[in-house]
Amino acid sequence: MTTDQNDDSREQGVELGPLADELEDEEYPIDLETLLERYGDYELGLGDDTTTLQTVLESQDGVTYESADDVRQSVIGMVSDEAIGRKNYSDRGGSTEAEEDTEESM
Numbered sequence: 001m002t003t004d005q006n007d008d009s010r011e012q013g014v015e016l017g018p019l020a021d022e023l024e025d026e027e028y029p030i031d032l033e034t035l036l037e038r039y040g041d042y043e044l045g046l047g048d049d050t051t052t053l054q055t056v057l058e059s060q061d062g063v064t065y066e067s068a069d070d071v072r073q074s075v076i077g078m079v080s081d082e083a084i085g086r087k088n089y090s091d092r093g094g095s096t097e098a099e100e101d102t103e104e105s106m
Contacts, residue, residue, distance in 0.1 A: 014076055015045030019053065023068035032063040035071065046079055 016023070019042040026038075040054035056078045057063075065071045 013047060014072075014079055016072065016075070017043065017045065019044070020068075020072075023071050026068065028068070028070075029064045029066050032057060032060055032065075035065060044075065044079070051079075 019039055022039060022042070026035075036054050036057065040052060040058075042053045043050045044053060044056060053075070056075055060074070060078070063074070065074070
């Protein structure tokens with residue numbers, strides 16, 4: 001499975017691609033084992049890299065997801081720094097706390 005460049009499936013640096021729609025159509029609750037059997041090979045975009053749902057969630061044990069949002073939040077919480085892009089950078093305007101500390105010390 002490949003990642004899709006659909007902005008609607010990107011959240012906090014993680015591109016779910018076609019998996020986003022699959023999760024929405026799934027019946028919940030669903031346990032981790034079943035989730036990974038069905039969707040473990042789906043690729044997730046993490047900045048300039050990709051990984052599979054299996055790789056991201058396999059370290060969790062005995063988890064049951066109540067909704068697609070539960071799965072998304074779990075993925076976001078488990079991905080490495082690769083998903084966030086440039087550290088201490090925000091395209092939302094203003095400055096980050098790290099930038100403010102640097103400006104104050106000058």
